[in-house]
Amino acid sequence: MNNDVLPSAPVPLGRAREVLRHPSFALFWSATTIRTFGGAIAGVAFQVLIVTTVHATPMQISILNALGVAPYLVLGFIVGALMDRWRRQRTLVLTTVGRAVTLAVVPVLLLTGALNFWSLGAVILVLGVLTLFSDSAAQPLLPRIVPRGSLVMANARLGQSGTVAQTAGPPLGGVLLNLIGAPLLFVFEAAVNVVAAVLQARIKVKEPKPEPRPPGRYVGHDIIEGMQYTYRHRTLRPLALSVHVWFLGNSIVTTVFAVYALRELALPAWAFGVALAAGGVGGFIGAMIAPRAGSWLGAGRSILLGRILVVIPWLTLALTPLAQSSTAIALTVVVAAQFLYCLAMGTEDTNEISYRQSVVPDGIQGRMNATIRTVNRIVFFFGALLTGLMLTFFGYHLTIGIGAGVFFLAALIIVFSPLRNARQEDTVT
Structure with a gap:
């Protein structure tokens, strides 16, 4: 296969500069950061619910943890192929809205007494699928937001805020869980994702019109390619x-x-x-x-x-x-x-x-x-x-x-x- 025949529309190299001055990247970074903080906080709340509310057995805990990874194992290649034919920004916004809706279901389950192993497993599985789509859209979208010469700086900024979020998020989640309780915490998490979706929707980025798959060519061909x-x-x-x-x-x-x-x-x-x-x-x-x-x-x-x-x-x-x-x-x-x-x-x-x-x-x-x-x-x-x-x-x-x-x-x-x-x-x- 000739690597040069694939369609390409790269962003010009450009000079590396502080990427947070780039309005579109500032929106992308802000949305990613607050979502990462929210995810770290929600992770603590989910672990507490698994142990104290669902009273999961060790085998059930293993299953629930595996459900978060399972979508990558089953759908990873397929979703990656779709991201080369879908609008990545639109996918990012829709999956973030989907996360907000899914997280908002948790307090309803808690307040109605319907939260159990099966319902919590369904929530975790849906979040895993949405995260897969979101991550698969975000990485290939970034080179269209910033010049290629600024990619290292952009990923560094994302890495810095991500590390802070993953370090400070869990203890903050524990504090919030004690202060406001699980139902309000998940309402807060849903609101965080709504804010992130709004920020993502405001990103100004030029994406080429997705090309339809030629007759006789299927998603499997894209994956193999x-x-x-x-x-x-x-x-x-x-x-x-x-x-x-x-x-x-x-x-x-x-x-x-x-x-x-x-x-x-x-x-x-x-x-x-x-x-x-x-x-x-x-x-x-x-x-x-x-x-x-x-x-x-x-x-x-x-x-x-x-x-x-x-x-x-x-x-x-x-x-x-x-x-x-x-x-x-x-x-x-x-x-x-x-x-x-x-x-x-x-x-x-x-x-x-x-x-x-x-x-x-x-x-x-x-x-x-x-x-x-x-x-x-x-x-x-x-x-x-x-x-x-x-x-x-x-x-x-x-x-x-x-x-x-x-x-x-x-x-x-x-x-x-x-x-x-x-x-x-x-x-x-």
Whole structure:
């Protein structure tokens, strides 16, 4: 397949500048930020409802958590193909309105006593589907809102506010839940999404008229074309393979971290919270330095730097016998590990997403993103299941060490590929 024959209407490169001065991006950023805050707050409320109102069993809790990911596994490729033929801004607005309506159903279920495992499962599943459509529309829409030369700065700003939201949102959600109760909290969440939808609708962006699918061509053809483009591309192929391997390592360490810290190290809950907060600080700083790193090192080396840095904290935890140390020492090492782990992610994630957006033609952005993101989630899903077996047979330290080794493999893929020398200035191919 010739990568050059695909339709493309990229935004001109332009000079990188403070993107929040760009009115359309300011609206996009504002809507995304308040939605992320709302999602973090709602996440706490859902967890409380699952345990205290629905009284879900451990198996039911697993099912409810899986429902949030299931739409990506089942519909991810299809939705990505649709995003290359639908109006992305319209999709973004409609899905945000749909989230508002769905969240508004929760207080009705609570007040009528109809909230149970099945009704809550339906709400979580619908939100998962809407989030899939929303995320699939947002990523390919961004290159039409800002010049390609400003994509790193734009994704950095989104990463910074997202990190703050994910760090501050859960404790804020806990406070609001105690102050106003679950019904009013979900009314508030619905209102947040209405505001976000209004902001999204005000974005001024030029989108080409969607082209109808030619006779005899089906969505499956679009999906295959997107996968072929991604895995045959000179630099996207190693990028995709590296991030897939990275997600495998991430599924291992994130699955084991909480139980390792709370059970093996016997850290108190407040100390575990401090470690997570340190990760939030690291992610914020990483997103702040990402544009400068991309400018100095280039996209490929910035991504590689993040891949290498992420090995260090997990290798340290694997090799250090913290269970024999004092709580203060264990907490210090765990906090430092979380800080460096999230710092690495903040640095490379911004440059990785921006590079993908900058080198791919508009006509296949949706499918490229869907291909990478869907495979990532499939890998994460099965990696998390595999981690349970590894913990059973190998224990904490060897399992964490395997995770560090997988991260190192993700870095090696970049070292021995053309991606290592890639820059954001690369032309769309």
